[in-house]
Structures are given as C-alpha cells and as structure tokens.
Amino acid sequence: xxxxxxxxxxxxxxxxxxxxxxxxxxxxxxxxxxxxxxxxxxxxxxxxxxxxxxxxxxxxxxxxxxxxxxxxxxxxxxxxxxxxxxxxxxxxxxxxxxxxxxxxxxxxxxxxxxxxxxxxxxxxxxxxxxxxxxxxxxxxxxxxxxxxxxxxxxxxxxxxxxxxxxxxxxxxxxxxxxxxxxxxxxxxxxxxxxxxxxxxxxxxxxxxxxxxxxxxxxxxxxxxxxxxxxxxxxxxxxxxxxxxxxxxxxxxxxxxxxxxxxxxxxxxxxxxxxxxxxxxxxxxxxxxxxxxxxxxxxxxxxxxxxxxxxxxxxxxxxxxxxxxxxxxxxxxxxxxxxxxxxxxxxxxxxxxxxxxxxxxxxxxxxxxxxxxxxxxxxxxxxxxxxxxxxxxxxxxxxxxxxxxxxxxxxxxxxxxxxxxxxxxxxxxxxxxxxxxxxxxxxxxxxxxxxxxxxxxxxxxxxxxxxxxxxxxxxxxxxxxxxxxxxx
Amino acid sequence: xxxxxxxxxxxxxxxxxxxxxxxxxxxxxxxxxxxxxxxxxxxxxxxxxxxxxxxxxxxxxxxxxxxxxxxxxxxxxxxxxxxxxxxxxxxxxxxxxxxxxxxxxxxxxxxxxxxxxxxxxxxxxxxxxxxxxxxxxxxxxxxxxxxxxxxxxxxxxxxxxxxxxxxxxxxxxxxxxxxxxxxxxxxxxxxxxxxxxxxxxxxxxxxxxxxxxxxxxxxxxxxxxxxxxxxxxxxxxxxxxxxxxxxxxxxxxxxxxxxxxxxxxxxxxxxxxxxxxxxxxxxxxxxxxxxxxxxxxxxxxxxxxxxxxxxxxxxxxxxxxxxxxxxxxxxxxxxxxxxxxxxxxxxxxxxxxxxxxxxxxxxxxxxxxxxxxxxxxxxxxxxxxxxxxxxxxxxxxxxxxxxxxxxxxxxxxxxxxxxxxxxxxxxxxxxxxxxxxxxxxxxxxxxxxxxxxxxxxxxxxxxxxxxxxxxxxxxxxxxxxxxxxxx
Numbered sequence: 001x002x003x004x005x006x007x008x009x010x011x012x013x014x015x016x017x018x019x020x021x022x023x024x025x026x027x028x029x030x031x032x033x034x035x036x037x038x039x040x041x042x043x044x045x046x047x048x049x050x051x052x053x054x055x056x057x058x059x060x061x062x063x064x065x066x067x068x069x070x071x072x073x074x075x076x077x078x079x080x081x082x083x084x085x086x087x088x089x090x091x092x093x094x095x096x097x098x099x100x101x102x103x104x105x106x107x108x109x110x111x112x113x114x115x116x117x118x119x120x121x122x123x124x125x126x127x128x129x130x131x132x133x134x135x136x137x138x139x140x141x142x143x144x145x146x147x148x149x150x151x152x153x154x155x156x157x158x159x160x161x162x163x164x165x166x167x168x169x170x171x172x173x174x175x176x177x178x179x180x181x182x183x184x185x186x187x188x189x190x191x192x193x194x195x196x197x198x199x200x201x202x203x204x205x206x207x208x209x210x211x212x213x214x215x216x217x218x219x220x221x222x223x224x225x226x227x228x229x230x231x232x233x234x235x236x237x238x239x240x241x242x243x244x245x246x247x248x249x250x251x252x253x254x255x256x257x258x259x260x261x262x263x264x265x266x267x268x269x270x271x272x273x274x275x276x277x278x279x280x281x282x283x284x285x286x287x288x289x290x291x292x293x294x295x296x297x298x299x300x301x302x303x304x305x306x307x308x309x310x311x312x313x314x315x316x317x318x319x320x321x322x323x324x325x326x327x328x329x330x331x332x333x334x335x336x337x338x339x340x341x342x343x344x345x346x347x348x349x350x351x352x353x354x355x356x357x358x359x360x361x362x363x364x365x366x367x368x369x370x371x372x373x374x375x376x377x378x379x380x381x382x383x384x385x386x387x388x389x390x391x392x393x394x395x396x397x398x399x400x401x402x403x404x405x406x407x408x409x410x411x412x413x414x415x416x417x418x419x420x421x422x423x424x425x426x427x428x429x430x431x432x433x434x435x436x437x438x439x440x441x442x443x444x445x446x447x448x449x450x451x452x453x454x455x456x457x458x459x460x461x462x463x464x465x466x467x468x469x470x471x472x473x474x475x476x477x478x479x480x481x482x483x484x485x486x487x
Numbered sequence: 488x489x490x491x492x493x494x495x496x497x498x499x500x501x502x503x504x505x506x507x508x509x510x511x512x513x514x515x516x517x518x519x520x521x522x523x524x525x526x527x528x529x530x531x532x533x534x535x536x537x538x539x540x541x542x543x544x545x546x547x548x549x550x551x552x553x554x555x556x557x558x559x560x561x562x563x564x565x566x567x568x569x570x571x572x573x574x575x576x577x578x579x580x581x582x583x584x585x586x587x588x589x590x591x592x593x594x595x596x597x598x599x600x601x602x603x604x605x606x607x608x609x610x611x612x613x614x615x616x617x618x619x620x621x622x623x624x625x626x627x628x629x630x631x632x633x634x635x636x637x638x639x640x641x642x643x644x645x646x647x648x649x650x651x652x653x654x655x656x657x658x659x660x661x662x663x664x665x666x667x668x669x670x671x672x673x674x675x676x677x678x679x680x681x682x683x684x685x686x687x688x689x690x691x692x693x694x695x696x697x698x699x700x701x702x703x704x705x706x707x708x709x710x711x712x713x714x715x716x717x718x719x720x721x722x723x724x725x726x727x728x729x730x731x732x733x734x735x736x737x738x739x740x741x742x743x744x745x746x747x748x749x750x751x752x753x754x755x756x757x758x759x760x761x762x763x764x765x766x767x768x769x770x771x772x773x774x775x776x777x778x779x780x781x782x783x784x785x786x787x788x789x790x791x792x793x794x795x796x797x798x799x800x801x802x803x804x805x806x807x808x809x810x811x812x813x814x815x816x817x818x819x820x821x822x823x824x825x826x827x828x829x830x831x832x833x834x835x836x837x838x839x840x841x842x843x844x845x846x847x848x849x850x851x852x853x854x855x856x857x858x859x860x861x862x863x864x865x866x867x868x869x870x871x872x873x874x875x876x877x878x879x880x881x882x883x884x885x886x887x888x889x890x891x892x893x894x895x896x897x898x899x900x901x902x903x904x905x906x907x908x909x910x911x912x913x914x915x916x917x918x919x920x921x922x923x924x925x926x927x928x929x930x931x932x933x934x935x936x937x938x939x940x941x942x943x944x945x946x947x948x949x950x951x952x953x954x955x956x957x958x959x960x961x962x963x964x965x966x967x968x969x970x971x972x973x974x
Contacts, residue, residue: 123618126616126618129616129618129621130617130618131609131613131616132608132644135636135645136636136642140636143652144635144636144652145632145634145636149622149623149630155619156619156623158619158622158632
C-alpha cells in the first residue's frame, strides 16, 4: 500500500451520489480541497443491496454492484491509475444474506439444492450433538448463541449465524464455499481492486469443542485465502477485534491488521491526562497496521480491556476502573448521545464497542481532535480517515432514531451542500493540511522514534536524512503541545 | 366463580394509585359508576417489582407485594367478602426473574447453591446433547431457540428461557421448584385470593425430543397443581394460546380456560360482514371459559389460524387469506398504529398476536364496540373486561415509543381525571349498563341458545323461566341489530 492517508467511505453517504459522483468528488475540480488528498479509498460495501439488515455487510449478491451506485465499469474507472486512488473493498468471508439466491434455493429445496453444502448447520458442526460445554466454548462477539432456526426443504434447520439471523455463516471449507469466495476475488481483480478487507475473518472456521475464533485452522484459512488474493495482485487486511495480546499474535501471521486499540487509548490519554498506556502500546503495537480513530463500527472497548476469558490473569492496557470511567467520560462528552446508541450492558467492561463519532467522543474539542489525528498520523502504519471524521462530524441522532441501529449514529448521509459547508470549517481545513503533510513530507518515509518524555507526555518523531517531523503533547494540559516539520 | 363480569387491571394503571386506592375506586362513593359493577377483579402482577422486563411477569419475589402498591393486608382487605370482589391473581409457574435472589445465588455459587436444582439448563433437558431434530421439535411462542447463556459459578451455563432472557425457566418437577410454587399458593390462600391464573402453564414441562408444550405430562402437572390449589379453596384458570382444536382438548382437562378465539372472530365478523366462523366457534367452544375481547396481551391470531405444524391438514377457523386480510383490516382501522406495535413477520399468518386496543381495532366505532361487548356477554362463560376496554381506550403511542414494548400500546396509565372523563363518555356509560344487565338479569342464570339465522347474522338467547335476553346482529349491516331483555 502507498504510504499515504486513505479515506473510508460509503459510496452514497458522502454526497448522496453514485460511484462516478464519488470519483468526481475525490479527483476533480480546481478548487476542490479533497482532490488528490488521499492515496486510497476503502469503499464500504457497494454490493447488491447496500441497504440490507447490516448496511451492505449482508449482500444478496457479492459479485454485483448495487445498480443505484453504478456498475463494475465505474469501479474500474475509480481504481484506474489515472484516479490516483488505490481501491480497497470488503470480502465478507464469514456469511451471506438469508435473502441470497443461494440460500433461498436451499430453503426451497433443502438437501436437494446445489447449494446444500454452502451453509453451516448445527448438526454439521456438532455431528454428535451439542451440549453446554461445547456451545459455551464458542467465542462470541455478541450475547447469545450463534444459532438461528429457519425452514429449509421440509424441515426446520438450525443455522450457524455468528452475527445476525439475516447473516447465514458459510462453510468456507466446503468446495461450494471455496468456489463462492474465489469468484469474488476474480471479480475484484478484474476491475483493478488493489486490496481487500476480510470482514469478520476470525470467525470463519468452526470446530466442535473449540473457540471457533482465530484458531490455528483460522490462520491457515486466512493464509491460504491471502495467497489466492496475492496471486491476483491483491493485498489483504484482516479485520479482528480482540484482546490486545492476541491482536499482536494475529498481526504476525497476516499481511495487515487494524490498530483498533489506538482510538480508545487516545481518548484515555485525554480523559486521564496521562500518556502511560498509549506509550506502552506505541512500543509494542504491530507495525503492519492501518491506523484508525474511527470506522463505520464503534470505538473498540475489548481492544484495550482485559481478556474476558481470564480477567485477572490477562489484564488489559488500562485497568478496569479506568476503562469503566472512560466509557462514562465518552458518554458525558457526547451529552449522553453515545449511551443512547450503545445500549445497556451489565457493566461497561462487557461492552464491545461504544457508538459515537470520534469528534463527539472528545466533546467537540477541535484542538484535541486535531492532536488526536496528529498522533494517529505519526504512529507507524497507513492512516485511514473515516468520512464522518474527515468532516469532524457530529452524532446523527435522527438517523439513529429512524433505524434503531446504534452504529448509525456515526453514519450520517452528507449532502453535497453539507460537505461544502464542512470543508470551510477551520477544524476540517486544518485536518486537510495535516493529511497533506502526512502524505507529502519526506520524514514519514524514514525512521520512527518514540522519544523519552514525562508520564503525562507523548513525543513522536520521524527522521529521513535531513528531514524531520516531530509531535509533542502534554495530556495534562493539551494546550501544551508542539508540531514541527522541517522545511 | 360468580356468574358476573370481572375486571382485569393493573393496580397502578387505573388511577395511578395503590391497592387501597383501587379498592376505593371499585367499592366506594355514592355516585361512583364503578362501585359494585364487578363480581371479581383479576389483578395483574402486583409482586416485587411491577416494572421488570415483562411488566410484573418476571417477579424477583413472587411472595412479596411491591411496596409501592401496599402489602398483603391490603390484598386481604380487597379480597374480603365486604368488598364484593373475588380476587384473581397470577401464578407464574414457568419461570422466574434472572434478578431473583434464588437465581443470583445460583449465579454466585453455581452447583454449590441451595437453589441449583431450581433452574432448567440445556444439559438437564438434553443429557445426551442436543441436535437440530431435538431442538426444532420444541414448540415456540416466539422465534429463536429457548436458550440463554449466563455465568453461574465458575462456568457459563445455558439456561432454558421460553420467553425472554430475563425469565429463567423453573424446573417445576424438582423438589425446589415444587416448594417454591407451593409457597406462592399458601401465601395467596392466606389473604383470601379465590382464583389463580396459571401464566404460560403450557410450557412448564420439558422432555427431550418432544414439543415441550401441552404434553400429557404437562396436563398431569397442571392437574396436580390445581388439586393443591383447590385444597386451599382456589380455582384455577389456565392461560394457553394455541390452535383452536388443541384449545378445546385443553379445556376438557382443566378448570377454566380463556376463549382467546373470540376477539379475532368478532373482528372477523365485522370485517367480512359474515357470522359463519363466529357461529361455528359458538357451537363448539368450551363452556368452562372466561370470555375476553382484550387483555394485557395482544389480540390472538394463532387462536383462529391453521395449526402451524400442519397448515394444510389442520385448517383454522378462518381461511389463511381472510386471516391475512383481517390483520391488515385491524392495521387500517387503527391508522397503522397497531402495525407499529406488532412489528414485522414474514407473513401475517406467522403472527402470534396483534397489539392494539380493541376499540381501535374497530376503528373507534362505538356501535360496533358495544355490539362486540354484547356478543361477549351473551356467550356462555364468565366475561372479563380489561381496564382499557372498560374505558373504550385508544392506543397509547407515547408509552409505546417510550418503552419500545409493543403490548404497551394497550397498557395506558390512566389518571383519576382521565377515568372521570371517560366515565362520562356515552360509549362507556352504555358499556356499564350492559355490564349491569349481564350481572343482574336472571335470564343469564338459565339456558343458552344459539338460534338459527342467516349467514350474515348472529342470534343468541338466554332463557330462565319467564326471563329472557336476546341479541341479534346482522354483520352485513350492523345498524340492523337488536338487544332485548324481559322486564
């Protein structure tokens, strides 16, 4: 990947248009401050349909562009060298929509369907029956069992559904599952997509009596699938939220990971006026990471908390009482909006993610927001900026109320007029300058250093020959900070 | 039970007061039109607490009155002969709250808890493991599996939860379960409660490989529990929603059942201008029934539909296309409010209940509403009138929006001022007259006749010596109707 800032966006929520309109927004216009600003763009799911139960992550047809957005030739134009944008797209490896033609056929014909092997059933995973020990051994990203009862043929079957009842898990080891996923890769390669994000890949492999999450067999699957992608000229980013030590292990075994611990640690630094956990992480964090402060999902909590399986023996990056207080701090900063969007858990420590725009998580403080972005851009890795964060966007309570989907609080639909207005805002203009420096300054092609500093301070530097870039923040009083670039 | 109309009400939603205030509302005041109007009152759950996840049906302590409502001495006063009201109360036999001291103790100490046998686990029901055939054989009142994962002791256990994850099913066959339920009966008997409603009793017994719903073992359990109640001077009403033929079988084996087919059949008669299915039902329906048009739950759909297990071989009281149209007719009559409260199902035929006040289900037509009540009062059985129906209440969208609980659309909190205002409304005054006639007219102590009439008409009569009461409705044009009582 190019060592430049990437944009994460839905095709239709940044200007309300299609693929061509998005390409124009990012590549055309003399006075357009977004033109040429990004080295790449991660297009959130653009498959048919983009408005399913999980905002595109439950495609009915993964090899078809939603016609409201355009077609594959538009994708090819956006991914062409002239646009200057490397395109990343999602491969949803774990599951497919319960409304897909394949699943509907299986429901209609049962075992006589040609797709009978494509979907994972309870009996397939537990041929000798399931009991409490087997079922509770399964690692879960959300409460409840990963099982959904649906009719298929003349019977009611119990399907493995890791996420929602509308997302039926695929048997990725079955020849039908393999063929299905390979067809997606070939389709992507044919239009010049340069990298893929493996959505929820950690859950792809199931074994009775085991966690069914990031097992050696899962790594083997990811490695094999990545090899197929690379053979087609495609790099692979693996999306996994988990305990930070596990995340480090995972990073050793795959091409690219997200640094999901970063957003909550940056917030923690501002909340507690200390840089300790952030610096601890900066020393050990994987370098083959895409850095983020925000994505289409929430702000990760499990990424810095203790290992849920062994809270005492495997503590997190921040102690439990501080993690609890951090969540409350975010809720307070957002005037309680994030609490509405996040819902109740027995304890904040059981939270998976907090739903809130990153700007609102910082209470709309522009200085702190820009410092947070500077920290993101200075840490080794490829920075990604989510479209709402690019515009320093606020929580969208109206959308949340309309859909009842917590994450929609951070998935605003921007009109062109709103974009133009936001691009004139000081905080956005300064963020665009910061992006430009990160993309163009030669220091970032050199050596990174985490410099020594006091407990409340963070000091980061890049050096390349005579070029140098340096960032300094004192979280005890963030008015005390510095950002210096050599000429 | 006395052959008089009973009221169904929450203690605190009819006037906003406690048990004493409710007793005053129903028994005191010279000009009080509610005084002496009812032969009995079914008090919806008044246990600690009344505001859990299922509006009192998930008590933490079933033998304690919620202190906001009063105490057992207030209950005894209401149930005393001077008040003239026979009190019915709920025994929630199937489950108890996940916040009950018993369950919390089990969670804290696991198998070492003295309550370890009280709660049903997956392994207890399926000692050899569960598979798809075993799990899909279980009859379900709602989608999904009846299983919830929760920590207990050092392990995570999988509990049987027929309804919500907050309602943990009891092992009613275990000595701990028996002792728990018997303590409730004794407490009720000690304050003079005359009848109990067995909530969700059809689900109380579980057997691997079977439906776990109204099996012979379930009837045996209900019979044994009823015998214990009768020995304490308590009559037993069994609450079951099911296919109408099964409902008739159930009625043969228990003291009292609800006539849950009546509300949708009355609506069907008005919707289609025909009395056919209603008369068919009137001929075969159980006589040991409490008749209702409304309760704290929704309007039953499965009660008149085909048997879900065999739609072709076991058709319902109305054909599927008419059942579908009936649901749409209710939604239209309520200006779409009932659709908001009922939620989406793949098909209207899969609906369990429609949430709507009965008055709104009839589009607020006062004449039709009073005719519907007259039909209810003329059919053999003991009529119950729900407090919202008593006041010809409208849907409470504000409460629905506040709680997100569909059934709350028909669970309005009436202030005293609202009650006084409603009691002056024509429709309510006429309903109270009808109740008075049903309670006092001697004909209703005699013989019932379903008289011959045309397809669009219903004609019902009661005769006792020289006393006679007669009701006639032509659903094709309900303006054509008659209601005659001998002097």
